[in-house]
Amino acid sequence: MDLSLIVMQLLSGIALGAVLVITALGLTIVFGMLGVVNFAHGALFMIGAYAGLYLASLTGSFWWGLLLAPILMGAFGMLIEFVLIRRLYGRSIDDPLLLTFGLSYILVEGVRIVFGSDGIPFPTPSQLIGVLDLGVGFFPRYRLFVIALVAVVLLVLWLLLEKTRIGLIVRAGARDPTIMQVLGVDIGRVWLAIFGLGVGLAALGGVLAGPMRSVNPEMGSLVLAEAFVVTVIGGLGSIAGAVVAGVMVGISISMVALFAPEMATIVMFALMAVVLLIRPQGLFGVKGRTA
Amino acid sequence: MTSSSSNIAATAVSGRLAWLFDQRVLLSIAVLVLLPWLLPSKALAVNVLIYGVVVMGYNLLFGYTGLLSFGHAAFFGCGAYITGIAIGRYGVPWFAAIGVAVFCSAVLAALVGVISTRTRGIYFSMVTLALAQLIYYLALQASSFTGGENGLRGFTVDHINLLGLSINFLDPVNKYYVLMVLAALAMWVQSRILNSPFGAVIEAIRENEQRARACGYNIERSKLVVFMLSGAISSLGGCMLALHLSIVPLDILHYQTSGMIVMMVLLGGARSFFGPFVGAATFLILEDVISVWTPHWQIFVGTIFVLFVLFLPKGIWGTLLEALRIGKARP
Numbered sequence: 001m002d003l004s005l006i007v008m009q010l011l012s013g014i015a016l017g018a019v020l021v022i023t024a025l026g027l028t029i030v031f032g033m034l035g036v037v038n039f040a041h042g043a044l045f046m047i048g049a050y051a052g053l054y055l056a057s058l059t060g061s062f063w064w065g066l067l068l069a070p071i072l073m074g075a076f077g078m079l080i081e082f083v084l085i086r087r088l089y090g091r092s093i094d095d096p097l098l099l100t101f102g103l104s105y106i107l108v109e110g111v112r113i114v115f116g117s118d119g120i121p122f123p124t125p126s127q128l129i130g131v132l133d134l135g136v137g138f139f140p141r142y143r144l145f146v147i148a149l150v151a152v153v154l155l156v157l158w159l160l161l162e163k164t165r166i167g168l169i170v171r172a173g174a175r176d177p178t179i180m181q182v183l184g185v186d187i188g189r190v191w192l193a194i195f196g197l198g199v200g201l202a203a204l205g206g207v208l209a210g211p212m213r214s215v216n217p218e219m220g221s222l223v224l225a226e227a228f229v230v231t232v233i234g235g236l237g238s239i240a241g242a243v244v245a246g247v248m249v250g251i252s253i254s255m256v257a258l259f260a261p262e263m264a265t266i267v268m269f270a271l272m273a274v275v276l277l278i279r280p281q282g283l284f285g286v287k288g289r290t291a
Numbered sequence: 292m293t294s295s296s297s298n299i300a301a302t303a304v305s306g307r308l309a310w311l312f313d314q315r316v317l318l319s320i321a322v323l324v325l326l327p328w329l330l331p332s333k334a335l336a337v338n339v340l341i342y343g344v345v346v347m348g349y350n351l352l353f354g355y356t357g358l359l360s361f362g363h364a365a366f367f368g369c370g371a372y373i374t375g376i377a378i379g380r381y382g383v384p385w386f387a388a389i390g391v392a393v394f395c396s397a398v399l400a401a402l403v404g405v406i407s408t409r410t411r412g413i414y415f416s417m418v419t420l421a422l423a424q425l426i427y428y429l430a431l432q433a434s435s436f437t438g439g440e441n442g443l444r445g446f447t448v449d450h451i452n453l454l455g456l457s458i459n460f461l462d463p464v465n466k467y468y469v470l471m472v473l474a475a476l477a478m479w480v481q482s483r484i485l486n487s488p489f490g491a492v493i494e495a496i497r498e499n500e501q502r503a504r505a506c507g508y509n510i511e512r513s514k515l516v517v518f519m520l521s522g523a524i525s526s527l528g529g530c531m532l533a534l535h536l537s538i539v540p541l542d543i544l545h546y547q548t549s550g551m552i553v554m555m556v557l558l559g560g561a562r563s564f565f566g567p568f569v570g571a572a573t574f575l576i577l578e579d580v581i582s583v584w585t586p587h588w589q590i591f592v593g594t595i596f597v598l599f600v601l602f603l604p605k606g607i608w609g610t611l612l613e614a615l616r617i618g619k620a621r622p
Contacts, residue, residue: 037413087601093412094359098557099600101550105593113587225424225546228417236414262432269425273406276418280409 004137009258010251011134015143017250018150019209023223024230024242025157026201032237033174033194036085036096041202042224043104046217048073048203049210050115053122062125069207070200077199078192085195086188104220111217122210146208153204154243161239170194229272235285244283315564316482320475322565326467330572333463335579339572340470341531344477346555346567348524351481353553354561355490356517357497358408361416362423364548365403366522369396370529371539372430372437378533379446380436389473389530393523399426400522401515408514420546427544443539460534470531477527482564484520493517525552554596560609569608 027041038044048069055072056065084103088095124142131138161167170190173180177187205223213219230249234241249268257264275283327336349363373392377383383391407418430437437443451458451469458465484490492513495503504510533539542548551574559570577595581588603610 031413037417084597084601091604094416095600095604097359097413097416098553099597101553102593102596102600105550105589105596109587109590109593113590221546225421229421232410232414232417232421236417265428266425266432269421269428272418272421273425276406276409281414 006255006258007134008137008139009254011139011147012143013251013254014247015146015212015250016254017247018147019205019212020226020230020250021243021246022150022153022201022208023205024227024234024246025154025239026198026205027227028231028234028237028239028242029201030195030198031231032239033170034085034089034191035093036088036100036195038195038198039097039100039224040080040104040107041100041198041227042220042222043107044073044077044199044202044220045206045209045223045227046215046220047107047111048206049122049215049219050111050120050206051203052207052210053120053215062123066204066207070204073203074196074200078196080199081192081195086191089191104224108217108220115217117217119214119216122215124211142211146212149208157239226268229268232282233272233275235282238282238284238286241282241284316475316478319478319565319568320471322568323471323474327464330576331579333467335575337463337467337470337535338575339568340467340474341528341535342552342555342571342575343528343568344474344531345525345528346552346559346571347477347481348521348526348528349552350556350561350567351484351493351524352517352521353556354563354566355485355497356493356514358514358518359413359416359553360407360419360518360521361546361549361553362403362407362419362421363522363525363552364544364546365423365426366396366400366525367529367532367548367552368426368430368539368544369399369522370526371533371543372443372529374530374533375443375446375539376436378448379443385448385451385534389527392530392533393526396526396529397519397523400519400526403522404515404518408511408518420549423544423549424546427541427546430541430544437541438539440541442541443533444537446533447537448534466535470535473527473531477524481524485564489513489516554592557599557604557606558596560606560612563606563609563612566606566608570606573607 023041023045027038030036030038051073052062052065052069054065055068056062059065059068080103084099085096088099128142128145130141132141132144161170169180169185173185173187173190180187180190206219209219209223226249230242230245233249234243234245249271252267252271253264256267279285323340326339327333330336330339345363345367348366349360352358352360352363370392373395374385374388377388377391378385403419403422407415407422410418431439434440449459449461451460451465453469458469460466460469492503492508495506495508496510496513500510529543532543555570555574556567557570558573559568560566574592577592578588581591585591599606605613
C-alpha cells in the first residue's frame with residue numbers, strides 16, 4: 001500500500017476527528033459544569049449547519065456564516081437553558097436527559113417544516129476549494145483549514161478556562177456551586193453562559209462539517225451517537241479526554257475505511273467497548289464521577 | 292386538611308382499591324380483552340399490545356431498577372429479526388421461532404449488559420445507546436441475512452395451529468387475541484419477577500445502591516440479571532411485531548425506537564405495572580390522531596413529552612394511582 005495514501009487517510013481522520021472534538025467538547029463541558037447530558041446536542045449541531053448555510057447565502061460569504069451561526073445558536077442555547085433546563089436543576093439526573101430528548105424531536109421536525117426533509121448541498125468556500133501539495137501527497141485545503149481552526153478554538157478555550165478569572169469561577173462552580181453562591185457569584189448566570197457555549201460549539205461543529213457531509217435533518221442523530229462514543233471513551237466531563245478520544249476515533253474510522261470499508265461505522269463502537277472493559281470511567285475520567 | 296371521618300372512609304376505599312390492584316395481571320388482561328373494541332381500529336390495538344410488552348420489559352430496568360437505558364431497540368429488533376429469519380430462512384414453526392428469538396435476545400442482552408452495567412448513571416444511558424447503534428450498523432451491514440436497508444421480508448404466518456385448531460392469523464381479531472395470549476404470558480412472568488425476592492433487590496438498588504450493597508446483595512450481578520430479563524421480555528414484543536407485520540423494518544433498531552420506548556414509559560408512568568400499556572396506548576393514539584391532519588406529528592409528540600417531563604414526571608397512570616391512594620399515603 002502506498003505510503004502517501006496512508007498519510008492522506010491519517011490527515012482525513014484528524015480532520016474528521018477535529019469536528020468530533022468540537023462537537024463532543026460542547027457535550028462534555030455542559031455535563032462537567034451543569035451535570036446535564038444534552039440529548040438535543042446532535043439536533044443543535046444539525047441546526048447549526050442549517051444556520052451556517054442560511055447565513056452564508058444571506059450574506060454571500062461562508063465566513064459570516066461560520067462566525068454568526070455559533071453566536072446566534074449560543075444565544076438560542078441560553079434561551080433553552082433559561083426556559084427549560086433551569087427548571088430541572090435539583091431533580092433526578094435523568095430528567096434533563098429526557099427533556100432534551102423530547103426537545104430534539106421538536107427541533108428536528110421544526111427543521112423539516114422550514115427546510116424540508118431533503119438534504120441541501122453546502123458549498124465549500126471559494127478560498128478553500130482545491131488541494132494543497134504537502135510533499136507526500138495532495139490534501140483538500142478545506143480539511144486543513146478545519147484542523148487549524150479547531151486547534152485555535154481549543155487553545156482559546158483552554159486559555160479561557162485555565163488562565164482567566166472567568167475560567168476560575170466556572171471551574172470552582174463545577175466543584176461546589178453552593179460555596180460559589182456564598183462568595184457572591186451568581187451561579188445561575190455561569191450556567192446560562194456554559195450552556196450557551198456548549199450549544200455554540202455544537203453549531204460550530206455543524207457549520208464545519210457542512211461542506212464535508214451533506215446537510216439534512218437526520219445528520220444530527222449519527223453525530224449524537226459519535227459524540228457520545230467520544231465522550232465515553234475520553235471520560236465524561238474531561239476536556240482533554242474529548243480531544244484525545246475525538247482524534248483517536250476520527251483516525252480509527254478513516255484508517256479502517258482504507259482497509260475494510262464496511263467496518264468503518266462499527267469500529268468506533270468496538271473501540272468504546274474495549275475501553276469500557278478496561279476503564280469503565282473512560283481514559284481521562286475520574287472514578288466515581290461516572291454518575 | 293380533611294376531617295377524621297372522611298379520612299377513615301378514604302382509607303376503607305383505598306384498602307379495597309389496594310386489593311384490586313394486587314390482582315394486577317388479571318386486571319390488566321381484562322382490560323386487554325376489551326381493548327380492540329375500545330380503540331378506533333384493530334391494528335391500533337395490536338400495536339398497543341406489541342409496544343405495551345416492549346415497554347413493560349423496559350420498565351423492569353428503568354422504572355423498577357432505576358437504570359435509564361437508551362438502547363432497548365436492540366432487543367426489540369433482535370426479537371423481531373430472529374423470529375423472521377427463523378421462520379423465513381429455516382422454516383422453524385412460529386412458536387419455536389419465538390423461543391429461539393427470546394433466547395438469543397437474552398444472550399445479546401447479557402453481552403450488552405456486561406459492558407454497560409460496569410458504568411453508572413448518565414454514562415450508562417450513553418453506553419447503551421452507543422452499543423444499540425452498533426447493533427443497528429451490524430444489521431445494516433449483514434444485508435444477506437437481514438435485508439439491510441430494505442428490511443427483512445419473505446416470511447408470512449397466515450395460520451396458527453394451536454391444540455389441533457387452525458386459526459386464521461390474517462383475521463385482525465384472531466391475530467389480536469393470539470398475540471394477547473403472548474402478552475398475558477409476559478405480564479405473568481413480569482409480575483412473578485417483581486413479586487420475588489429478586490424484585491425487592493432491584494427496587495432496593497433503585498432507592499439506594501450503596502445501602503443495598505451494604506445489605507450484602509451482589510449489585511453487579513443483580514443489574515446484569517435484570518438487564519437480561521428486561522431485554523428478553525422486550526424482545527417478545529419484537530417477536531409479536533414480526534408475526535403481525537410479516538416484515539421487519541430496519542428502523543426498529545434505530546435509536547429513535549429506543550427513544551420512543553422511553554417516551555412511552557414516561558407518558559404512562561414508570562414504577563407502575565400497567566403504566567407501560569397506558570403509555571404505549573397514549574403515544575400510539577396521539578400519533579394516529581395527529582398524523583391524520585399533519586405529517587409533522589413528531590413536533591406535537593415531542594412537545595407533549597417535554598411538558599410531561601416538566602410537569603407530570605409520574606405519567607398518566609402513575610399520577611392517577613397516586614391520586615387514588617391519597618388516603619393511604621396520609622393516614
